[in-house]
Amino acid sequence: MNIAVFGANGPTGRLLTKQAIEGGHRVTAVTRNPEAFPLRNARLNVFRGDVYDLASVEQAIEGQDAVLSTLGVPFSRQPISVYSQGMDHIAKAMNKHGVRRLVCVSSSATDPHIDPDGGFIFEKIVQPAIIKTIGRTLYEDMRRMEQQVKASNLDWTIVRPSGLFETLEVTPYQMAETYIKGRFTSRNDLAACLLEQASSEEYVRKVVAVATTAVKPSMLKLIMKEAFQKKHK
Template identity: 40%
Template structure:
């Protein structure tokens, strides 16, 4: 398949790119820092496209079979529109060029239901920070999800837990609802994305990826 990955130079995006190549796909990697992208392979085309520019996104989306967005946004006290604007631009480009398969990753660790289940000590430590900086990002992610759900495209939304780094893929779980204090390794999330883009097990669904502890 011909895949396009937005946020390809992020930690998760690099894993997605590597796994896509290993699975025999070709990848167009969208990154703001092409010189820092670690892959040099005939199966990868690097594109320096401004994801906030609808015309630039439209140009790079054409001639692909599926779109994967792993763009992340740090916590902020200021209004955030990156996730929703990128989703709008991507969806518009996909519709213009007849691309139907869309996979998007939301922000990790910002769901209020998850936060309420965290231990008391952890709540005291992180809750003030999340409450101060998280709502703007969380609201934008929800806007992004709303845009995706209303498209009529073959979409899947991924909600990871708190992202961690591991070297190997685990026997991770994909569920319809989050488990308490879920951790998600980036390699598991990347594996889930590449598996879903080819197997289409969760079209039109929002899923949670939970890494199985050692």
């Protein structure tokens, strides 16, 4: 399968690209800084592109079988548009070249559910602070992106992870339509879920939640990392 990965130079995008290559796929890794991309392989095309530039998006998507988006930016008090503007260009390019399959990353924070096991601090302090204050502009744009994707004529799947953390390998992650009980998702599991959806029809035109249950990170470390994450391109 020919796969284009947007946001390829982010932490999840790199894992996804690596897993896709190891799975025998041909990957076009779209990044603004190809010289900084750490992977090299005969089945990998590291493509200089920017989702704000429609022409480069169209060029990257031509000839693909599926498009996977791991676009991501840090929290900011300023308005964020990379998700919605980027998806607008991706959808236009896919329609132009007749590419149907789209799988994109969003977040469980776009549609939060009460977790009975979350506890008072998480439900009343941590989650509202992240969603309504620290990450307000980011999640607003993610919601705009989700609305665009749902309104499109593409064969889309929106993947919603929860608090992202690192594991050395893929674990037996769990998926469920719309919502799953679980506050954490490892990036390796998220990447594996995205790649699985590229060739599956189970969740076409649906929202799927993905969670890691075999391993759990420190809540404090996770919050600090999310709040002070460095910008990646």
